[in-house]
Amino acid sequence: MAEQDILENVLDPVGQPSGIFGRISDPTSKNTGVVLDPYRQPTQKLTSMEGQLMASRLDTLDGKVVYLVETGFQGAKDFMDQVAEWFSREMPAVKIESRSTQGSIFTDDPALWAEIEEKGDAAIVGVGG
Amino acid sequence: MTAKFANYVARDTESHGMPLRYAYPPYPVGWVSREVLRGYVDGNDPITGKPLIQEMVDALIHPLTDEEKNPQIAKRPKRPRLLKKDTVENYKRMFIENGWTDGMPIELPTEERVAEMLTGTDHPPDEVLGMMSVTTHEERYEYTVEKVAVNAVMAGARPEHFPVILALAAGQEPSMPSSTTSFGRMVIVNGPIRKQIAINCGAGAFSPFNFANSVIGRAYTLMSFNFGNARINENFTATFGNVTNYNNMFAGENEEESPWEPLHVEKGFKPEESTVSLFRGWNINHLGMGTGGQMGTSNRMIDAMNGLQSIIPGGTFVLDPLAAKHLKELEGFKTKGDFRQWLLARIKKPQEAFRLRVPATISLVVVGGEWNPMFTTTDFVHTQTVSIDQWIPKRGIRFDENPIRMPSPVTCKDGSCWL
Numbered sequence: 150m151a152e153q154d155i156l157e158n159v160l161d162p163v164g165q166p167s168g169i170f171g172r173i174s175d176p177t178s179k180n181t182g183v184v185l186d187p188y189r190q191p192t193q194k195l196t197s198m199e200g201q202l203m204a205s206r207l208d209t210l211d212g213k214v215v216y217l218v219e220t221g222f223q224g225a226k227d228f229m230d231q232v233a234e235w236f237s238r239e240m241p242a243v244k245i246e247s248r249s250t251q252g253s254i255f256t257d258d259p260a261l262w263a264e265i266e267e268k269g270d271a272a273i274v275g276v277g278g
Numbered sequence: 279m280t281a282k283f284a285n286y287v288a289r290d291t292e293s294h295g296m297p298l299r300y301a302y303p304p305y306p307v308g309w310v311s312r313e314v315l316r317g318y319v320d321g322n323d324p325i326t327g328k329p330l331i332q333e334m335v336d337a338l339i340h341p342l343t344d345e346e347k348n349p350q351i352a353k354r355p356k357r358p359r360l361l362k363k364d365t366v367e368n369y370k371r372m373f374i375e376n377g378w379t380d381g382m383p384i385e386l387p388t389e390e391r392v393a394e395m396l397t398g399t400d401h402p403p404d405e406v407l408g409m410m411s412v413t414t415h416e417e418r419y420e421y422t423v424e425k426v427a428v429n430a431v432m433a434g435a436r437p438e439h440f441p442v443i444l445a446l447a448a449g450q451e452p453s454m455p456s457s458t459t460s461f462g463r464m465v466i467v468n469g470p471i472r473k474q475i476a477i478n479c480g481a482g483a484f485s486p487f488n489f490a491n492s493v494i495g496r497a498y499t500l501m502s503f504n505f506g507n508a509r510i511n512e513n514f515t516a517t518f519g520n521v522t523n524y525n526n527m528f529a530g531e532n533e534e535e536s537p538w539e540p541l542h543v544e545k546g547f548k549p550e551e552s553t554v555s556l557f558r559g560w561n562i563n564h565l566g567m568g569t570g571g572q573m574g575t576s577n578r579m580i581d582a583m584n585g586l587q588s589i590i591p592g593g594t595f596v597l598d599p600l601a602a603k604h605l606k607e608l609e610g611f612k613t614k615g616d617f618r619q620w621l622l623a624r625i626k627k628p629q630e631a632f633r634l635r636v637p638a639t640i641s642l643v644v645v646g647g648e649w650n651p652m653f654t655t656t657d658f659v660h661t662q663t664v665s666i667d668q669w670i671p672k673r674g675i676r677f678d679e680n681p682i683r684m685p686s687p688v689t690c691k692d693g694s695c696w697l
Contacts (some may be wrong), residue, residue: 150366150386157363158389160428162378164419164505166354167409170293203298203346207339215338223308224315231312231319235331253590271338276307277279 211242213270218261219247221254225276232273280305281324289512293417295351299337301330354417360389378504379432380496380524387428395427398440398676399669403427408450412506413513421447421505429504433497437676438475439490441669442467443497445554449664452506453498454523455558459589460516462560464527464596464658465495466643468542469552471666472530474675476683479530481647486525489684495525520560527557529645535599536644537606538614545663552666557594557641559658561586568601568651575604575651576617580624582655591627592639592659598646601653614642 150156207213217233219225226249233245246269250258265272279287282305291297302325303318323330364372369386373379385391396403401423409418426447430440446465453463467477478488486492502523508514533540542553566582568575583593597605611617618640625640641660646652 152365152367154366155363156366156369156386156388157360159361159364159369160359160387160389160392160424161357161361162373162387162425162428162432162500162504163357164410164421164425164507165357167418167420168351168353169409170411170415170417202349203296203342206341210335210338223306224310225307227312228303228307228315228318231315232331232334234316235319239331240335273334273338275279276303277283 207271210240210271212244214244214246214268216265216269216272217245217247218250218265218272218274220250220274220277222277228276229273280307282306283515284325285511286513286515290413290415292352295349297346297349301333301337302326303330373432377509378500380499380503384432384500385434387431391431392424392427395430395435395437395440396424398427398437398671399423399444400671401444401669407444407447410447410450410452410502410505410507412452412454412456412502412508414455416507416513419505419507421501425505426501429500430493430497433493433500435493435497436678436682438678438681439494439497441552441666441675442471442475442490442494442554443501444669445664445666446494446498446556447501447505448669449554449556449662451556451661452502452508453526454502454506454508454514454516454520456508456514456516458515458517459560460518460520461558462520462522462527462562462656462658463498464522464557464559464594464656465498465529466541466555466557466645467528467530467552467666468533468540468547468555469666470550471552471670471675472533476681476686477528477530479532479645480535481649483529483532483645483647484527487684489682491528492525495528498526498528499523522562532599532644532646535603535648537599537603538642538644541641541643542663544614547663547665552670553663554666555663556661557656557658558661559588559590559592559594559656561588561657563655566595566653566655568604568653573609575601575653576609576611576620579653579655580621582653583621583625584627586655586657588627588657590657590659592641592657593625594641594643594656594658594660596643596645596654596656598648598650598652599644600646600648600651602642602644604651618642 217229219229229247233247236243236245248261250261252258279300279302281302284302287300302323304324307315319331321330322328323333373384374381403422403424405423407421407423407426409420411418426444430443435443455461472479475490477490502508531541540549541555542551543549547553563582563586566578568578579595605611605617618637621640638660
């Protein structure tokens with residue numbers, strides 16, 4: 150095959166965009182013969198990720214409960230501690246609840262999200278990176 | 279998110295149709311003093327130039343915009359099967375400049391070459407194998423048997439290699455997940471196919487001395503570019519990168535010389551089945567030397583594992599068969615399971631999985647040419663084992679008339695190197 154030969158039968162190597170996001174295990178997959186490590190695989194189903202919209206905003210933070218959630222990345226807790234100190238210093242009317250997610254940085258913490266939904270008015274989550 | 283990830287987040291937001299509100303402190307927030315972090319909080323967001331903490335407050339109290347109330351997901355168009363016609367020279371440039379390769383020469387995936395590769399399986403070309411992304415959250419790209427064949431051709435593989443490459447694709451796990459920490463990968467094949475297609479399990483198994491090890495391992499990373507959509511400095515964030523990703527430490531387990539049951543049997547497969555097992559981690563310490571003294575090898579392995587800096591709990595020891603035989607015959611570990619429990623009781627790592635002695639935390643693989651009772655220590659964790667057999671044609675592996683074989687590694691069959 151010479152460098153200047155013209156070809157019209159070369160295939161595209163790239164996969165097709167699927168419209169599906171996230172690397173979540175699909176329990177309905179037809180893929181058999183695969184052993185996954187249950188200790189580290191996420192179990193959330195794809196369907197539970199659909200249709201989520203942003204929450205309405207608050208009029209003010211005064212008197213409100215704001216959760217500061219650090220997700221385990223290096224330095225995140227120290228950074229969130231500084232954010233908490235800022236609120237204490239500059240906006241003392243805001244009630245701050247500081248939390249760390251349980252497990253590793255790669256695991257979900259549904260119990261914490263439930264707590265925030267029940268007891269919190271807003272949440273700041275970070276720091277990623 | 280830190281400012282370093284602003285582009286990453288923008289891409290993510292567009293993909294998901296969910297414009298979450300972000301504020302960006304400077305990078306990094308790790309490994310810096312509290313005074314520096316306070317300066318971040320009191321200072322400006324380097325992306326917007328606005329006071330950081332005020333952005334965070336505003337994000338909670340400013341009403342949602344119409345765009346935020348009615349998010350739209352950016353639809354990426356379907357890709358045509360064939361590329362536009364061009365010269366061979368231009369195609370070679372195109373594949374490199376589009377980020378579809380590792381930069382080394384490829385075979386252009388013409389229809390003829392792809393059709394030949396497809397003779398390596400009975401599965402139809404349009405069968406969907408799965409989806410992949412190098413991130414945990416971005417759009418996954420779907421791929422068929424034919425797409426896998428395209429990437430196998432590009433890597434220089436032959437039809438005899440195709441069942442193993444299909445099994446790797448079926449795992450739906452990219453060889454190099456995106457992380458600033460720069461993931462490495464190890465791939466271990468078990469079962470009869472190792473010998474049938476001449477996968478190196480012995481001397482220099484991780485070195486570039488074997489055709490099958492090189493092209494199959496390379497195909498795995500080409501698939502990660504093209505199915506996992508890895509884009510450097512966009513969604514692929516490895517600071518150093520990881521040299522293992524060139525062929526992903528692809529090798530076979532030296533079952534014939536191992537004194538223990540093979541890895542795939544541990545995972546529930548039959549000895550006569552062929553499988554491919556995936557391992558993911560970061561650190562590799564290649565020089566681990568066993569000794570002849572009582573518990574000498576095992577104690578050195580503990581020291582080596584304790585010395586690795588790892589984020590996720592776990593590790594894999596790769597043992598030369600001499601080291602494995604030493605552990606069984608001189609130190610009394612009759613099975614991998616016995617030895618694993620002994621190790622878990624003694625490795626001093628803070629992570630819970632070590633403390634709880636979760637068996638999956640430690641893997642043991644026997645690879646090597648019996649030159650010395652050495653071991654390699656890694657913080658790699660086993661992620662999955664995938665069957666190869668379902669991808670092999672019913673009439674058997676499709677060999678070339680004269681299969682390509684590189685020089686075979688020297689092996690020690692007479693026991694003279696059993697020190």
